[in-house]
Amino acid sequence: MAVLPENPMAEPLVSVALATYNGEKYIREQLASIFAQTHQHLEVIIFDDGSTDGTLEILKEMAWNRHNLIIHANAPQAGVVQNFSRAIAAATGDYIALCDQDDVWLPGKIKETLTCLQELEKSSSKGTPALVFTDLKVVEENLKVIDASYWHHMGLNPEYNSLNRALVENVATGCTILLNKATKELALPIPKEALMHDVWLLLTASYFGQVKYLHEPTVLYRQHSYNAVGAQRKGLFRHLAFVLEKALKNNLQLLAGEIKQAEAFHLHHQNRLSLNPAHQRILEAFIALKEKGLLGRKRQLINYRFLRSSWKNNLSLLLRG
Known part of the structure; x- marks a missing residue:
């Protein structure tokens, strides 16, 4: 069980930007892992992209006694990139963590990435864009580990996060990213030409600011048939x-x-x-x-x-x- 701080409100507010679409199977588990974080000063901003299953009903049920779980329903099929763009725009925290609907966050995810990001900010001038990302554990639907490192699984090198590298390959998986407000302000609105929201944010931070990564996995990255983008490995x-x-x-x-x-x-x-x-x-x-x-x-x-x-x-x- 997570050990919570005596005064969570003394911590910086972290907004969790979560995009959902027909995610009823795993959304409870994902949200439970967010609310079990050791960093507790959170708001969860959810933009639903016109789900036709029970996702919205589950979200409303979980939100009834939580003031920090905020649900928005889009017109159907805005798409994953625009869904995330709207969720990030609605975030009010000093820091924003991106979240998929079907993973599980390890308890120290926010605290570890926030500590890293704040150290990065201290080494830069005020208002400099900054972004942190981490490795993930690739798991089956039942959370059995397939590979302890997503980077190993996909043959990715996290050091390749400079602008020239980011233009041709994204090494920063969205659900591990934590960004500061300066990155948000420069990146939005994310245009329709962006391949994905995460690479657009990486490009923004690598061009104008600072990027850092943590080797420690912070997410159980679930593989199943409905992933928007999966960890597909070719021999x-x-x-x-x-x-x-x-x-x-x-x-x-x-x-x-x-x-x-x-x-x-x-x-x-x-x-x-x-x-x-x-x-x-x-x-x-x-x-x-x-x-x-x-x-x-x-x-x-x-x-x-x-x-x-x-x-x-x-x-x-x-x-x-």
Whole structure:
């Protein structure tokens, strides 16, 4: 059982931004793990995306005696990115933790990431965007551990969180992220071109501020058939077959979504890009990939180190890029 502080209100307010859609099977367990956190000064902002199962009824039942559980019902099918964008916008805390509907948080998740984020803020000037993310344990529906490290499971390197790396690969899983208010204010509203809400937030913090990660898993990341984005791992031979099958197709397709996202980021921040000239050059070099021929693209990918964590993913990128 979590050991609670004597005066939770003396702690910083952390807003938990939770997007739901047809999540009745696991939402009770997820919320129970939030309310069992060692950091207790919380508000939970839930935006439901038009659930047709019993999700809303469960949420209302759990909220009736909790002033810090706030439920919003969207018009149906706003989509996961916009659902999260609205939840983050509604958050009133100094810090915002992102949450999926079907995982389980370990009891020290908020406290550990908050301590790390506050240390990061102390090393920066006031108002600097800052973001922290962590590893996860990949588990089955019954919470049996599949892999003690999501990063190992997916072949991800958390050190690859700089701007040039984040433009081609997201290593910051949303449900582990804690961000400060400065990151929120720069990132919102998240545009429709964003591939996912978490990578958009990572891009914002890596361009304008500070990013740090914790090796310790803070979430049990449940794998099941209804995950919006799952931990799908390809074996070596399956991956090579996939790469070779796709190698002859339009070699810009692989990066088309990432380039559109980068263009949207450029437009969103057009009046402040010059605050970091080095990062502006990196961003614009990435966008310029679409104007280059095959050899020019490959050269630019390597020169600016627009590379991913594993050699398998880089093989895919360079063969098709």
